[in-house]
Structures are given as structure tokens and as C-alpha cells.
Amino acid sequence: MSLDTVVEDIREEAHARAEELREEGESRAEEIISEAEDDADEILEEAEGNAEREIEQLREQRLSSAKLEAKQKRLEARRDVLSDVREHVEAELANLEGETREELTRALVETSSAEFENADTVRVYGRADDEELIESILEDYDGYEYADEYDCLGGVVVESDQSRVRVNNTFDSVLEDVWEDNLQEISNRLFEQ
Known part of the structure; x- marks a missing residue:
């Protein structure tokens, strides 16, 4: 090799x-x-x-x-x-005017009066525009007097020195109660689904 x-x-x-x-x-x-x-x-x-x-x-x-x-x-x-x-x-x-306003106001005074059956003097407050109306309604009640104006839509606020109770029976308070109690139904009617 x-x-x-x-x-x-x-x-x-x-x-x-x-x-x-x-x-x-x-x-x-x-x-x-x-x-x-x-x-x-x-x-x-x-x-x-x-x-x-x-x-x-x-x-x-x-x-x-x-x-x-x-x-x-x-x-x-x-x-x-x-x-x-x-x-x-x-x-x-x-x-609201006329008879309707008078009927409603009268009913609210009457409802309130149940709280003041034994009172000597009862003061009633209401809307300034309703002073005459309230005074005419109070003529039917002994010891009741229009005390002063109250800022509201209508109705009355009633109180007495003999009672610690103050009853708010204004249109505002009634509307508030009705509104709260029926809000769901009102809503359902307005917004039917």
C-alpha cells in the first residue's frame, strides 16, 4: 500500500x-x-x-x-x-275650587276632630287662600278657631294645648299616603309591559 x-x-x-x-x-x-x-x-x-x-x-x-x-x-x-x-x-x-274643595276640607276637619273631642280650644291651620273656607267650616265646631296659615296644597293641620297630638290632614299628607300606598299600581298603569 x-x-x-x-x-x-x-x-x-x-x-x-x-x-x-x-x-x-x-x-x-x-x-x-x-x-x-x-x-x-x-x-x-x-x-x-x-x-x-x-x-x-x-x-x-x-x-x-x-x-x-x-x-x-x-x-x-x-x-x-x-x-x-x-x-x-x-x-x-x-x-281645586268650590264645592269639591269645601267637601274635602270639611271631611279632613271632621276626621281630625275625633282626636280633640275633649279639648276646649282647638287651633286649625290651613292654606292662606282657604282661610275664609276654613273659618266657615269651623263655625260648626265649638272651640275651634283658624289659627294661622300653613304652607300646603289645602286641607288642615289641627292641634290643641290639651292634647299632645298634632293632626296633619293636609292634601299634601293625604297625597303622600295615597302615593306611597299605590306607587306600584300607578307605575304599572303608566308603564304597562
């Missing part, structure tokens, strides 16, 4: 080994690339899933917020309508 043959064998072995290493390197590189692509696909799927969940969560939050805001606006509108109705009723009560 000559030196040339040995060199040639070593060269062939080196080439074969180099080819083997190159093939192993390419194979390993393909594995690494494939794993990286698989990892990238998983990361992409996870990112897309997270993004979709965040979008859905944000959509739900906005929808919930919009529903709440709409509900609040409906409630505000209902309160405004109820307030307008109440103001209208108060205006109607304040503007």
Missing part, C-alpha cells in the same frame, strides 16, 4: 464521515425546525385562543355595561314621568 493509497483511503473516510455528519446535521436541523414550527403553531393557537377569549370577555363587559346603562336610563325616565304625574296631581289639588 502506497502512501497515496493511504491518503486516498483517509480522504474517502473523511469524506464519508463528513457526509455522514452533514446528513446527521441536516436531519437534526430538520427536527429542530419541525419542533420549532410545532411550538410556533401551539403558541399561535394559544395566542389566538387568548385573543378570542379576551374579545368575548370585552364584548360581554360592554354588553353588560350597555344593558345596565339602558336600565338606568329607563328608571330615570320612569322617575321623571312619575315626578311629572305627581306634580300634575299636586297642581290639580292646589287648584
